[in-house]
Amino acid sequence: METLIWILSAIALSGFMAYSRAKLSTFTLLFTVLMVIGSFYQVVSWLGWVIFGIIAVPLNITNIRQQYISKPLLKAFQSIMPEMSRTEKEAIDAGTTWFEADLFRGAPDWQKLHNYPAPRLSAEEQAFLDGPVEEVCRMVDDWDTTHTRADLAPEIWQYLKDNKFFAMIIKKEYGGLEFSAYAQSRVLQKLTGASSVLASTVGVPNSLGPGELLQHYGTKEQQDYYLPRLARGEEIPCFALTSPEAGSDAGAIPDFGIVCKGEFEGKEVLGMRLTWDKRYITLAPVATVLGLAFKLQDPDGLLGDEKDLGITCALIPTDLEGVDVGRRHFPLNVPFQNGPTKGKDIFVPLDFIIGGPEMAGQGWRMLVECLSVGRAITLPSNSTGGVKSIALATGAYSRIRRQFKLPIGKMEGVEEALARIGGNAYLMDSVTTLSTGAIDLGEKPSVISAIAKYHLTEKMRDSISDSMDIHGGKGICMGPNNYLARGYQGAPVAITVEGANILTRSMIIYGQGAIRCHPYVLAELEAAGNQDFNQALRDFDHALFGHIGFAMSNVFRSIWFSVTGSRLVSAPYSDVTKRYYQLLTRYSTNLAMLSDIAMLTLGGDLKRRERISARLGDVLSHLYMASATLKRFNDEGRLAEDAPLMQWAVEDSLYKIQVAIDELISNFPNKLVGGFLRMTILPFGTSLTRPSDKLDHKVARILQTPSATRDRIGQGQYLTREPENSIGMLEQTLEDILACEPIFDKVCRAIGEKLPFFRLDLVAEKGLAANAITEVEAELLRKTEVARKAAIDVDDFDPIDLPADKSLYQEQVKQTNNAA
Numbered sequence: 001m002e003t004l005i006w007i008l009s010a011i012a013l014s015g016f017m018a019y020s021r022a023k024l025s026t027f028t029l030l031f032t033v034l035m036v037i038g039s040f041y042q043v044v045s046w047l048g049w050v051i052f053g054i055i056a057v058p059l060n061i062t063n064i065r066q067q068y069i070s071k072p073l074l075k076a077f078q079s080i081m082p083e084m085s086r087t088e089k090e091a092i093d094a095g096t097t098w099f100e101a102d103l104f105r106g107a108p109d110w111q112k113l114h115n116y117p118a119p120r121l122s123a124e125e126q127a128f129l130d131g132p133v134e135e136v137c138r139m140v141d142d143w144d145t146t147h148t149r150a151d152l153a154p155e156i157w158q159y160l161k162d163n164k165f166f167a168m169i170i171k172k173e174y175g176g177l178e179f180s181a182y183a184q185s186r187v188l189q190k191l192t193g194a195s196s197v198l199a200s201t202v203g204v205p206n207s208l209g210p211g212e213l214l215q216h217y218g219t220k221e222q223q224d225y226y227l228p229r230l231a232r233g234e235e236i237p238c239f240a241l242t243s244p245e246a247g248s249d250a251g252a253i254p255d256f257g258i259v260c261k262g263e264f265e266g267k268e269v270l271g272m273r274l275t276w277d278k279r280y281i282t283l284a285p286v287a288t289v290l291g292l293a294f295k296l297q298d299p300d301g302l303l304g305d306e307k308d309l310g311i312t313c314a315l316i317p318t319d320l321e322g323v324d325v326g327r328r329h330f331p332l333n334v335p336f337q338n339g340p341t342k343g344k345d346i347f348v349p350l351d352f353i354i355g356g357p358e359m360a361g362q363g364w365r366m367l368v369e370c371l372s373v374g375r376a377i378t379l380p381s382n383s384t385g386g387v388k389s390i391a392l393a394t395g396a397y398s399r400i401r402r403q404f405k406l407p408i409g410k411m412e413g414v415e416e417a418l419a420r421i422g423g424n425a426y427l428m429d430s431v432t433t434l435s436t437g438a439i440d441l442g443e444k445p446s447v448i449s450a451i452a453k454y455h456l457t458e459k460m461r462d463s464i465s466d467s468m469d470i471h472g473g474k475g476i477c478m479g480p481n482n483y484l485a486r487g488y489q490g491a492p493v494a495i496t497v498e499g500a501n502i503l504t505r506s507m508i509i510y511g512q513g514a515i516r517c518h519p520y521v522l523a524e525l526e527a528a529g530n531q532d533f534n535q536a537l538r539d540f541d542h543a544l545f546g547h548i549g550f551a552m553s554n555v556f557r558s559i560w561f562s563v564t565g566s567r568l569v570s571a572p573y574s575d576v577t578k579r580y581y582q583l584l585t586r587y588s589t590n591l592a593m594l595s596d597i598a599m600l601t602l603g604g605d606l607k608r609r610e611r612i613s614a615r616l617g618d619v620l621s622h623l624y625m626a627s628a629t630l631k632r633f634n635d636e637g638r639l640a641e642d643a644p645l646m647q648w649a650v651e652d653s654l655y656k657i658q659v660a661i662d663e664l665i666s667n668f669p670n671k672l673v674g675g676f677l678r679m680t681i682l683p684f685g686t687s688l689t690r691p692s693d694k695l696d697h698k699v700a701r702i703l704q705t706p707s708a709t710r711d712r713i714g715q716g717q718y719l720t721r722e723p724e725n726s727i728g729m730l731e732q733t734l735e736d737i738l739a740c741e742p743i744f745d746k747v748c749r750a751i752g753e754k755l756p757f758f759r760l761d762l763v764a765e766k767g768l769a770a771n772a773i774t775e776v777e778a779e780l781l782r783k784t785e786v787a788r789k790a791a792i793d794v795d796d797f798d799p800i801d802l803p804a805d806k807s808l809y810q811e812q813v814k815q816t817n818n819a820a
Helices: 002-019 022-041 046-060 061-082 085-093 099-103 109-117 123-139 142-149 154-162 182-194 194-205 210-217 220-232 365-376 376-398 412-438 446-471 485-496 500-514 520-527 532-563 578-607 611-634 642-667 671-681 693-704 707-714 726-751 761-771 775-792 804-820
Strands: 237-240 256-264 267-284 289-297 310-316 338-349
Touching: 002 194, 002 532, 022 046, 061 532, 061 804, 085 520, 099 109, 099 446, 099 500, 099 578, 099 611, 109 310, 109 611, 123 182, 123 500, 142 194, 142 761, 154 693, 182 376, 182 412, 182 671, 194 237, 194 376, 194 485, 194 642, 210 237, 210 310, 220 237, 220 578, 237 267, 237 532, 256 310, 256 338, 267 289, 267 310, 289 365, 289 520, 310 365, 365 446, 365 578, 376 485, 376 693, 376 707, 376 726, 376 775, 412 611, 412 642, 412 693, 412 707, 446 485, 446 500, 485 520, 500 578, 500 611, 520 532, 520 804, 532 578, 578 642, 578 671, 611 642, 611 761, 642 671, 642 693, 642 707, 726 775, 761 775
Parallel strands: 237 289, 256 289
Antiparallel strands: 256 267, 267 338, 289 310
16 A cells, blocks of 8 residues: 555656656655655665666766766757758747747746736827828728729828838938837728728838838948938838749849949949849839848958858849839739839949948848848738728628618628627737737747738638628629728738748748747757857757756646646636636647657658648647737726627637647657647547637627727727718718617507618608608618618729720720621
């Protein structure tokens, strides 16, 4: 009996120490005490002490451990470690980690998350949103922009320049606005609600481009010359990175420069002769200054011994002879300025390099550091703004539009799609708020930016597809009053740019996260690459045994959470969110365990197992997005009326985490290891489901009913109620429809007839004739009928207005008439 008790005590002690992530010395000390107790009860023999000593002594005496355990493992690790390219290393080194690292490590501190300050707009930023942003939304006519002009109107371009829309990131000392990342996000969200062309045009100069690069890396002379001109709109910037042969694999760009001497403006100077062929460059057709990425070569050693200096960034005035810009691409009927740029053997001084000659070869590091910020702002914000606007529009339309004698929004099939739109709108705004708040706290969150870019653009695509399904014919007929079609057409643009989404999910999110967020992997890699073997051994030994303890901890924690259903995990709140915190902690631990086992069993092959990497990245992503949702709910006062939106978003994320883990285990290359993972993580199978039909119903009701909760979904969007703003007018029509329903019912009761809910002007006349309603009520019915018809009607055109080549149409009509 004593032996059984001692064995159980040893297992319990081991599990508790591992669960608590105790130090090796603490673990050894407590186990020694247990051994002494076992000896006292004659459970532990001298042989047990010998075995214990053989294990414990080498592990706890540093010199022995390093010489006989860590040293051979270090050499083995160095021999199998996959070669890392310079661009991969610079990408990994770029940016910072933040709360996503806590999620990756299996022990998120929820109080830490909630203690981060919620971002707020300054008085100046709010005034800009209420003033210039509101005004330019009023000015823009999206149909005129996309169909008639294929460009913004000249007066809008000038307004953007005059009001410094292109200078939100530029510091005030150079004449810029110097807005926070959160403010930039809010501006872009509002602009997107009016026109995606407008939002793209404003977003790019404030994201990855010359302005951002100059502020961080430019010389004083470059900053003093260019930044004031950019702030005043005298210069329009673009940045040329993508080549026909190098899209997502940007490190493979074929564009090059050769360091040489040449003549520039009548003087012989040391410079570089550039040749490039770029595609898909936003603002290139109208740009006056071109940020150019190329590979710089120094075959004659004019700058030093290194021949291939690497990727370099330079500023090229587009009016230089030989610079070819002006032609345009036509991206899916969303004609923001985008096009190719070319140059062949164009000589420029070395001073054109951003940061001067000493920054030659540093371009890739510059780009990935800036991209880690810009990628978290522009496309996620544009996507979020679009979904927030269509959430309100689709909710209003669903309540206005009737089929089978009831609003279509009361049909369960429509409710299901509405719930996805509303839940995603709430989640997406949560993610942009948390992510831009991190940037404003000084972070450069490279992993978070990849998560936000991929998932929010995908959710935008899904949401607008759901909205198109609900709108039916209203959505598919193009025209000035169609507020969906251009967004639907242009959805793949956001999916494609700033890192294709397939690549971002399959490689970037987890590829960077695994190394940057893991507490020991990066230290092990750096130690293995250290040329000083003695220092490498010390560093590797420290990281290795920390890693072993970390891995053991996550195994024991995963088993414990599986057995208990994680119901004993502490949570910061005891309300409806408690279970969510518990499950997120459990899945965070599962992610840490899965990562270690995947890296241990697959090694360098994990880099090529993209579907394994993608699923691990999905777990990390949905952990982050659910955390952002809980953070928003808390920051906004834990309002009970907002709870259905929060619940839908978190439950959807939790379900998708479970799916990703289940699919990963089912497809794990080593079936024996896969079986162990299933027994450890999902011993009782999967238990979570999608958000319930009841929850879908609640979210759908919110979108169709004016309330403070609904207002928070569309907070900050362009909703001014004026004839030129279709979505704003829908909001007014929704309120009028709801106000008319009791009047309509009153008329039906008075005349003893159940009328259909249309031709409300005739209903008004019947109500007046029956003395059932007042003239004021009748006028509301008449007014609402006009607005109701406008909400469900679609545009139509004279046939000659549709062909691009009107002469061909006229000739066809002429031939038809002659034949008749």
